[in-house]
Amino acid sequence: FLRLVRALRGIRVVRLLRYIGALRTIVFSIISTLGSVFWTSLLLVVLFYLFGVLIAQIVTDHCRHVKFQPDSLDCANEEVFGKLLTYWSSVPESMLTLLMAITGGLSWNDALTPLRPISEIAVTGLIAYIVITVLAVLNVVTGVFCNMAIESARADKDIAIMQQIHKHEAQVDSLREIFHEIDLDGSNVITVAELKEAMKGQKMSSFMQSMDISTNDVFTLFMVIDADGSGEITLEEFVYGCMQLQGPAKGLQIARMSYENTVIRKELKQLRADVKKVFYRLEQVRSVSKE
Structure with a gap:
């Protein structure tokens, strides 16, 4: 009992999910897709059974025919006969072979080879199974899983808050780097001339456009960012001003303008x-x- 209690102490590791955002996102995304995993597995089992019964029945009939005609050409090929018994001797074996054929446990060409001499229907059935499962079912299921995982990550408030914080910090760091690049004389302030000169470069112009900030009128942009009207923009003014100007007008900004x-x-x-x-x-x- 004591050993069990000590082993359960390892559950405390789950607390790390609260502090590691990436791990938390992965775990919650996996949990959110468990329902889809169940129904996908059920669908695949149905496909395994349908195609497994078809191919197993054909192989069984062939083996019975070979048993009563030992001098037939197929009976002489012991290797092919052995593979038939290995992969397609019964419905459970056929279902296992179909599972391995799409999960990497077995090359589906190896499973197809012993079917070629005995039945075109079995060959066509196996090819149809591969096409349906690999090109249709699994691709669609992968897309559904990805969509559900993304929606789950967005729905988690803690994850959304952490992502927003990281995004904000990254933008602030980028703006600080841009500020120091614009400040050519190292005075820790930006003048109109420095801003105009920086806007001539492709890097600065593209960066501002990526933040949905218009750079058509540099003087107006400078006046808007220069909150205290001193004619110089400090680092704090530059970061705050660009963050406020980013994107379209927000509801709060419109309400503030209406009030003013x-x-x-x-x-x-x-x-x-x-x-x-x-x-x-x-x-x-x-x-x-x-x-």
Whole structure:
């Protein structure tokens, strides 16, 4: 009992899944495909049985014919007869041969060779089985497994969060490298001239386009990234600005712009009212001065 308890302590290794994202993704992807594995195995067993019964029946009839005619040509070929008994002597043996033919345990040509002298139907059946299982069933099943594994990885919140964090960190590191490449004089700030010069290169332009950032108007891009309006872009401003400009406008950004526009409209309305009051008072002062 104590040995069993000690052995069960190895289950603690499962805790590593919480910290190793790649291993966690693989394990959860495998678990999510277990249902499909069962139904795929059932489908393959049905195929094994159908084709196994067909070929085994043909081989059995042939062996009975050879038994009653020992001087026949096929009976003289002991090697072929031995392979028939090895691969196709019964339905279970035939099913095992069909399984090995698609899993690498046996070359399907070796299983096909002893069938050629006895029946074209058996040869055609084996070829049809190989075509159906290898070119159709297994390829479709592989695609289904891959799709389910991808969906499972996306559905796992922890995995999605970790992938997003890694993606964000990779983008930040890339932006820092680009910043230092643009900063030709090593001043740790970027000027308009440096940004324009960098945009002339294919590398910088392609990098910005990969982040869905337009580079048609470099001056406007500089003004947007230069949050404090100092005329120089620091490393923090460059990273933050590019991350904000990445991709199409987000819902939060649109909502923020709508809110700011509302505030500006209210301020303009108030300013208009104040200007009217000032004009009214000026008119009063002018009328008093005339009197």
